[in-house]
Amino acid sequence: MRASDKAYAALRDDIIEWRLAPGTVLAEVEQSERLGVSRTPLREALGRLTAEGLTTAGGRGVVVTDISLEDIDELFELRETLEGRAAALAARRGDAATFERLQRELLDAPRLVSGDNPALHDYYELVGRLDTAIDAAISNSYLAQAMRSLRVHLVRIRRLAADDAGRLTAAAAEHAAIAEAIAAGNPGLAEAATVVHLHRSLSHVKAIHASHPKEHHG
Amino acid sequence: MRASDKAYAALRDDIIEWRLAPGTVLAEVEQSERLGVSRTPLREALGRLTAEGLTTAGGRGVVVTDISLEDIDELFELRETLEGRAAALAARRGDAATFERLQRELLDAPRLVSGDNPALHDYYELVGRLDTAIDAAISNSYLAQAMRSLRVHLVRIRRLAADDAGRLTAAAAEHAAIAEAIAAGNPGLAEAATVVHLHRSLSHVKAIHASHPKEHHG
DNA sequence: AACGGCAGCTGTGTATACACTGATGCTGCC
DNA sequence: GGCAGCATCAGTGTATACACAGCTGCCGTT
Known part of the structure; x- marks a missing residue:
């Protein structure tokens, strides 16, 4: 290296x-x-x-670079734009079997995040595979690149959010809905499901941020 | 420097x-x-x-980096996503007077691109001011940055397209329609006008490219 | 005592020398 | 004559030395 x-x-x-x-x-x-x-x-x-x-x-x-609360709003606005479109394109161009499989895995994901010994790494890996599958399905390198550069900042925010089991369980269901819509080849539904998911994620992050404005690192 | x-x-x-x-x-x-x-x-x-x-x-x-015909499709797909959203946001957040002024200038733009001594530089400067006004109106630095990085590649393509007076006149009218929709505060219309404009631009570029596939520089 | 100027320093910007790796072509052996 | 192995080299990766600019703090002057 x-x-x-x-x-x-x-x-x-x-x-x-x-x-x-x-x-x-x-x-x-x-x-x-x-x-x-x-x-x-x-x-x-x-x-x-x-x-x-x-x-x-x-x-x-x-x-x-600083990440303030307004930045988070801007970031999610762009994210909604890009990922909404990406989900719609994936619904048109993606392979149904791939996303059906991901949907099934995501529906089973709640067991990863709850219980005595949550396998958070496995959960994030699964969500990452959904992202990767969408990236591949859209077959648009420029859009994929734009989303990749966005995700760097999102990981930074995730560290602030300190996701709890409840939120992750809900997020898994939302992800499953996205995968289902893509597998069904329904672009409008895929985009809508993505927008819903992102809004809920944003609300969660902002709620955490508002209640613990100073706790950046743990 | x-x-x-x-x-x-x-x-x-x-x-x-x-x-x-x-x-x-x-x-x-x-x-x-x-x-x-x-x-x-x-x-x-x-x-x-x-x-x-x-x-x-x-x-x-x-x-x-190479720019092939498929790249142009991908590029415009992302462009439609970003600029469509940007126009919609500008319609919500922008200053009406600014875009009314731009609309009037754009309606007068055809005289810049036709005649014996076309002032193409002035025309491109005017279109650039519309882009800048939209960038400022959306007040989203991440989205603005994404569009800026996209425009670099678009300038490269413009060199291929070799815009003629007819296309530029039509484009000016399309830009004016976008400015009008933003000034009117109509997000849906602004996005639609942008999508229409981009599709026509893409058709033009592809038509030129198909008829002169080898003529890159002149 | 306050202000202006100068000196020293800290830190970036640039140039260049050295190290290392992958390729290419030659040479010697089979 | 062909192939394998080695030497040479072209080109990137890294380190370091030097140049220069902006700032800071001190000192002299008013």
Whole structure:
């Protein structure tokens, strides 16, 4: 693995996991020493992060981008636009069997998130497979790329939301509804189901955020 | 101006103006000598181009990204998604007076593109102001950013389309219809007008492309 | 005491030297 | 004559040294 990849992955993780708080200035020498790479690959890593919007290349140094409540609204507005369309396109172009299978798995997902030993990793992996299946089904690399760049920021927010078993169970049902609509080849329903899901997710995130405005890291 | 900015601007222009054909390998030493900068800022420029999708960082060296006919379809599919939503949001949130003024200017635009001495630059500037006004009206930086990154590729395609006076006159009327719908605060109409405009643009581009498949630069 | 200017420093921007990897072409052996 | 192995090299990846700009704090002057 290249040094720049290593630096990029480390910084990206630090930002997403809120170990580097918004507003933190990433000085080149400081970070290059901390991560054990030279300034050159570190600069490349910072460039990539800035291109993704995780950092901002303001006048003096690179700064970790802030995510405020208004940003969350904007983010979900774009997300609704992109994922709504993606779901509709997937319903037209996707393979029904693939999404039927995903629907069945999602309907069985509640057992992953509840109980004594919740397998959250398996749950997120399953949801990720739905995203991947939609990406593949739309066969539009530009749209897929736009959604990928959006998901980086969403992961950052998920860390704030601290999803509970109740929300995850409901989300699994919503995801199953999306998969069902796609499998049925119903674009309008797929888009509607996606919009509903995203609105509920947003409400949840904002409710959490409003009740614990200061608790960023745990 | 920094050397990396200079290299970035030069390469970006070369790609957009089709002086660097798709598939061209951009070797670091070669380009750094050609542009009169060192390899370090050149690499930063290549990184930015790759992040925008104008180049691809395949295994050996950076390659100018290809734009095929299928890419154009995909591009316009995303464009319809983003700009349709943007027009709808602008209709809800925008300032009516701003878009009324733009509408009047656009209705007067046909005189810019026809006659003995067409002022194409003024025309494109006017259309650009409509884009800018919409960007500002939606007050969603993520959506605006997504559209900005899309427009880079569209400029590349515009070079292929070689717009004629007839198409530009029609396009001006379509733009005016969009501005009118936004000024009237009618989101559905604004989105519909945008979708219509984009479909006609796409048809035009594909017609040109089908009749002159090889003529990339002139 | 307050303000202006200068010096030092911190940190980014750029250039260049070195390392390493993958490819290519030659040479020697079969 | 063909193929395998090696040497050379072209090109990227990384490190480091140098240049330069903006800021900060001190000192001198008024």
